[in-house]
Amino acid sequence: MIQWRAPKDDGGTPITNYVVEKKDVKKPWEPWSVVSSSGTVTRAKVSRLEKGREYIVRVRAENKIGIGAPLESPPTIAKHMFNPPGPPGLPECSDITENAVTVSWSLPDYDGGSPISGYVVERREMTGKWIRVNKTPVLDLRYRVSGLFEGNTYEFRVFAENIAGISEPSLTSDPIKATRAITKPGPPGNLKLKDWSKSHADICWTKPTRDGGSPILGYVIEAQKSGTAQWDRINKDLVKMCAYRVPGLIEGLEYRIRIRATNKVGDSEPRELPQTILAKDILVPPEVVVDVSCRDSVTVRAGQIISLITRVKGRPDPEITWTKDARALARDKRTQMNNNYPLCELIINDAVRSDYGKYAVVAKNSSGQAQATILVNVLDTPGACQNIKVAYVTKKSCMVSWENPEDNGGTEITQYIIECRQPSQRGWTVVSNDCTKRLIKAPLTESCEYFFRVSAENKIGTGPPTETKTPVLAVDPIEKPGEPIDFHISEIGKTFCFLKWKKPDYDGGSRNLGYHIEKKPKEADEWERLHKGAIKETYFMADRCIENQIYQFRVQTKNEGGESNWVTTAEVMVKEQLVMPEIKIKLDGTLTVKAGDSIPIEATVTGKPQPDIKWTRDESTEEIKKGPRLQIESGADFSKLLITGARRTDSGKYAVTASNNAGTCSAHAKVIVLDRPGPIRDLKISGITNDRCHLAWEIPEDDGGCDIYNYIIEKCETKREVWSVHSNAVITNKAKVTRLIEGNEYMFRVRAENKMGSGPAVQSEAIVPPAPPTNLKVLDSTKSTVTLGWTKPVSDGGAPIIGYVVEMRAKGSVKKGEDGWKRCNVAAQLITCEFTVTSLDENLVYEFRVSAQNQVGMSVPCNLEGAVIPREILETPEIDLDANLKQGLTVRAGCPIRLCATIRGRPPPKVIWRRMGIDNVVRKGKVDIIDTMTFLVIPNSTRDESGKYCLTLQNPAGEKAVFVNVKVLDTPGPVMNLEATDIKQTSAMLSWSPPENNGGSDVTHYIVEKREIDRKTWATVKAEVALDKIPFKVNNLIPGTEYYFRVTAVNEYGSGVPKVTPTSYLASDPVSTYHVKITSTQTGQPQLIRDHIFFILASSHSHPVKFRIKLKILLLTIITPLEHFALALQAYLLFLECLKVEWEAEPSVFRPLFCGTSFQFGFRRQTLSLLSRLGFKLSFLLKHIVRAGPGDPESSLSYAAMGVGCRGIPMMHWVFFTHCVFVYPLIFNH
Template structure:
């Protein structure tokens, strides 16, 4: 641990500070601190956190310690699931404590359930189990009683679920679900029947036998699904059966689905006194439906029935029956949907014009668009689409010839993101949409982060987020982070934006506003000014600067000086390196050491407060480390277009002066001051 002044250390485990006692010993000497635990136990497993702090701040580090030991015994009771003359099926639960390392196997077998082969019928056995990890075997868990090796047979038993006991009534178009619970040993063979005839799997009918639950499901129920359904369970010990009566009703104010060519009837119960007059209409028209070759009407004392034979797609619609007498009027409606070709898209084919051969791209498209892949750029293609529903396929529609080529691109890079909310463990990052989306709508954005001066960027979100704001969590307090964002469309991921400025993960510091409980949030300070070189040798350069005009509302922690050798910038790394930690530099002067007189250097300095770093102040022009022989003096001359500087420096140990100047035209002397030493 390092810091000025020297930090003090504190050890924490399970949220409590560790005190040196018993097996625990803490030794802190100079820049190191050590926690020792003698004769460690499984209970010493956990996360240990060390926090070092001084008046300038604090840092934490965490370490997870795992103490390995023998696993605990398997958890009982041990269940006997199956007993036969030649094997037993036994089951247990894993130990509560795996000893800190995964269980590698059990003494009985490497699974939680194990068949024990090679038993002798009529013999009694005792069973025990041990768990094993890489440290060794646990204590055994033993079955408390002896077990007789013999086969257990149980005759079938069928119980109908309470939801469909006695009978089930559904409306046409709904799902019929018949649920039963079946027991027996061995597992019985299940047969479903309807009106004493065996059923088999088909498009609308599904049989699920997940013992003990056995279920028969009929989707899109129709009138003909009415009947008496039975289930028969049979094994070597016997058989059992149960029956369920199913009623299918066609009710007004509902929807009836029929096939094209079939006949359908809609019946309404009509009551009233005096006897009502009944009228049938279709859709929003007021024209009464009349009898015809395919249409029949029948009205009795308490009902009215509409029958249509040879159904067509044009018969689909809303049918309304209205009953009226001298007392009043009442109506009911029913929607009819006649299925016919075409339906949802199910078949897509392509043909390369040069070859003239059609190939099926997909026969499972359920939307009105499809992405055709594995095309050859530059080749010409024709596409053909056929619609298909459960009534069958429809006619094909063919496209014009089109050449495969790139039409769209990935989105442009957004502008550099900004951090709008700062905390010690999370930040809220916001960005704007890119100028171009590549011709395809933007699906979302991928945000990346890195610690300042790190080379690699790490993803923040796995899947694109649709908005332009995201809260990043799991940050390390007092670490500096930068962010960049990429836009995503269906073509791919765009180029990343420029990196945001570095922000320190720290709770925002605020000053209370007068007469309120609110706080005025602070911001990073303004950049320093007037950065210049005040001294130089062959291996050092001394810089000075002026403090920022604004501290951002919070006291300055200090300054950070950065250096970059010209030409050292690389892709993904701007080449800037820190020369110091902000808390170690609180004055406006700093000497950079260990420089190479053959290199050209650039410098910049930033101010830092509790919120974060300011923008940098760059030194104007690059400098080379060189020896200054004495105090140099500058005389500034101004022409109409340029400023010239005359440099005067004494040569140490002699009476001579060195002078350097650039003179290109007639000059006017401005603010000339001669040092007394020069006279």
């Protein structure tokens, strides 16, 4: 909408119209378009604008004269008259699940002047793009976003929308994770006791199977002492790991342990340790095991770390001590000792050469001690050489000598480096860098001075040098020569000695050397010269000696400068000597030659007299004989074997033996001749199809002395007989041959190849039917089945066996003209060497045979020796009890009892589980039989399930039984024989016997309680009655009050089943006994007839009583000598004549009354109270029916009547009736 005011000047005539025009600013070339050209109203609506474009609007006034000048508006962008709303409030997320969340927000602060028509919700993952969630705008201020992926983290934002458009997005919500609703976690799993002592216990467990949707924050450990119901928390802070050491245990107490898992919702249900923990130390002697990496020795280089690892066991934890060369080690900057049982580690950083030696670890505890040693070698450069000397200096050379370093650096010295320099020079010149001896001849320049230095070198490096302190001048000295070297007697005979020596290292500056030789018998004082002048050689034969005479010899060197000192031998007796032969073969390791080359083996031989030489091969004792290719040459001190044109068969172990009168000596040399490999073995063809087949073979027996590189496979069509190479790069002993032509017949050959060449080829043979199977026998038999077994054929005919055919026939049922054989395995191909023939008749005799089959055809059948009758094989039952049950089974009450065993027998035996006892019956439990296992499971065990259980197997072959002792740890059962005696007005003595079942644990004490007869609650007399306090006296009774008593046994598992006295007891003092005479009022001798009713009347008279009495029980005893006598009591009446009261007692159940039986007669109503000062007469009438039993008519029936139990109410006295027996004769008729 636009509006304007009328022009100030209307041109002298009224305005008739306003012309409104518009134009796009970005399209100046387009003409103005008319919006409105009629009307005199000063406002107009500009329509057909494109949103977002910039327009200019102009208005011109018109009168009847014409159109005036235009009025243009500033450029204006086309948009709604309303603005888009402001962004909604910060979104909040609630009700989060694994795939949905509810997003809510508040109204925008500004609606843009137009009502909000809806909201648009977007989501994104943390690193993703924003995705619109709702297709249509949401009218509500909340929206349920679905389709989330569990575990992903999301953010949300919201846009408000009105007629003007969409607002800016709201602030991004806090990130949320799509997870399930958070609940408490499940209990931890697999709680185990790893270790314990008198003060702590180590437990471990696994994480809960469900965490409730929130990470597990930790675990809470609780403990309960035995005998208490309170659980105490052990850890203040949550335990993060799945293991914990429970501290603070009190020695001797028993504990129960349980744990809970905790997340941010709360604690889980507890998981309790199956067994209780008794706080006590386990004593185990120490045991030290060296780690594999340190077992033989440890070698490190200088500067590296020495790590010695051992595993130490023992209870309590042993004290660990490390020593080096018997000296204890202490911690320092380089030495660390880590004792994390069972791992104990000694770490020495920056190892130095002085750290080498013998290390020992000693583990010691109260049960003993153990020790292990480890050798440590630290490799370093060698030390400095010692005692460097320069001697025998001439104008051209000198001799430099030295001694080995004190420390070789832990490894052998490989060489020495000798250097020299003139005093005017700073640099050193290498004389030799590969000298292996400690003596070297150094070249010099005449008239020059020299310094020398020597360094030792090993595989680690070069050690520090040792220098000469003064220079050496290179001139020829005039000196005496040095002494001869290695002067010795090399051979002794009957009359001679052969002397040898070496030239001296120093000739004194003259090469013109000579030697003087002298000898002296043992008894002589003077030396005798053995030659004239001087001799030039370094050996001399001293003959003309006397046999068995002792001599000494000496030699000296002579030149122009003089004579050296004498070198003398030890005393020696001149006689024939025996020297053990010695042989050394000039060969290191194994001699390897190629086929066609020569095999030279040379040995040095010593011994006196000269030994006989013998060459042998391998383990043979026969001497190798000379031949065209074999030559043997032997001398005084050597022997040589030479084989020309070596062949593969010449490989082996050659031995040379030297023998003389002193003994025998041998030496060996191994020779390997490399040649082409031998032929392959057992070439087989299998897997033949229309265009391919498989070849397989065994490697050659002889590989030519070296590894086989590959195999060469060739093929040939039988029609063409032309061989072509299929492959020359097969590296395994099997191959697949492809691209064969269907219908063609092929031959194959294979040869092995090594670095010496290819061996002979082996050609495949024609495929024929296989040989018959072998060793056919019956493996098993029943009434309707027979199981056969056999072994594979000796030959498969050149192709793999594809199956076997089993046939049978009933003996005697073969029709004429038929062989009667019937195939058994018709359903599928039989590939195993075993088959069960079914549906047999136990009354018939059968014959069986088996044939093998390959791709060509069937083999000759292998017949079973003898006919077979199907019959059941009987096997005696056998029981293999679980190893854990052989020593018995102990469980806690409430835990299941599981007994299992492996059973065998044919036919399958009958399984009977019994609990040995009164009736030998398992009253509670479930018996299962699964395959060859039988189980007895009693879900909730009690003390009554303790005892010996018997598993019995029965079948026609026999019976077998085993026993298992089961102990259920429970509270005790009821005590036995509980009664009260010595009752007085304020006390009573209780006595009882221990419970028959103590619950698997000794009774520790008893709980005694009492209850007044008119009360329901029990009062504790004493909570802990010791075992030695029985009988127990109950005090503080109220006189005249009637009490029940009960006793409960207690063991380490709790209180047992209480036992209540069978009757109540009145707290009163005892009184004297009243005598009652019972007489029979019956006269005559009635006849007893079957089913006849008869009556017996007896009466008694008491003394006068001064107090009220109560009658409770009357006891009658029937005595008869008849063996088969029986009466049935139908009813009885009791008469109290003193009060003229007739009182009918409670009728008795019809039951047989045998001889010698006692009967108690109770009363139907409340106990009768009576008071008689003159005495009373008690009468009773028995009504009997004769029911059974032949007897002797002359025998009599005896009755004994006894009154029991009369109590005085006011005076608290008891009145007892004495026992009186009366005989009433009866005649019994049939």
